[in-house]
């Protein structure tokens with residue numbers, strides 16, 4: 604299987620601070636789901652933002668390569684990066700709900716996000732929006748499209764956000780703790796939907812999460828970050844059943860047991 608993304612010895616720093624991401628290497632194959640787990644401040648968000656070239660001000664990749672389909676993203680100019688963003692690589696942020704404009708109905712925002720990447724008549728746009736919302740199991744897409752964000756529940760907004768990100772059929776989806784703002788039942792549902800995205804859209808997914816339980820459920824590979832270092836990276840079963848690092852063991856031990864079992868084999 605070809606790798607879609609290779610991160611090679613990547614170091615990222617914010618001005619005047621010690622490295623937020625320290626010499627990290629990892630690879631993701633096509634259609635693979637990889638979770639990056641680790642406590643707050645360990646560098647997870649910084650790492651996936653670098654993949655899209657959207658580090659906050661002061662943040663800089665000081666060393667290494669980020670190869671997307673063999674091309675070093677760090678050497679691309681802003682125009683080429685913009686072409687990739689949203690079409691080949693999409694990102695879902697921590698709180699998608701908050702990124703929706705509160706004073707515009709969903710339809711108008713959704714259409715705008717489609718028209719950034721391709722021309723399409725209004726009616727066709729709406730058809731595509733409805734199709735995508737239905738795929739995310741929003742049962743009344745007409746109503747969702749004519750709603751303002753505040754009229755939708757957290758889970759619904761999250762689904763709208765994921766549907767919007769998937770409309771351009773990106774090959775790589777970066778999801779920054781997309782479930783954190785939601786209650787546990789909705790979290791499980793959204794994670795299940797994301798798992799289906801891989802089958803439907805053949806997309807690889809990198810999921811950033813605090814939750815080792817979520818990671819073990821959804822992932823092919825798991826990476827564990829601790830203070831900027833990727834202390835563990837490997838196949839899901841290897842990480843869960845044969846963790847190498849003490850920190851990984853402590854995260855695994857904190858996952859609650861269900862019916863006497865912590866992880867299904």
Ligand SMILES: Nc1ncnc2c1ncn2[C@@H]1O[C@H](COP(=O)(O)OP(=O)(O)OP(=O)(O)O)[C@@H](O)[C@H]1O
Nearest residue numbers: 617623642643644645646647648649650659660661
């Ligand atoms: N905009 C910024 N300016 C300066 N330093 C930052 C900035 N964003 C993050 N950092 C620093 O970089 C380090 C890594 O932060 P990052 O947000 O990547 O961690 P994280 O693992 O994603 O945390 P969380 O799970 O809370 O989102 C932290 O020490 C943080 O203080």
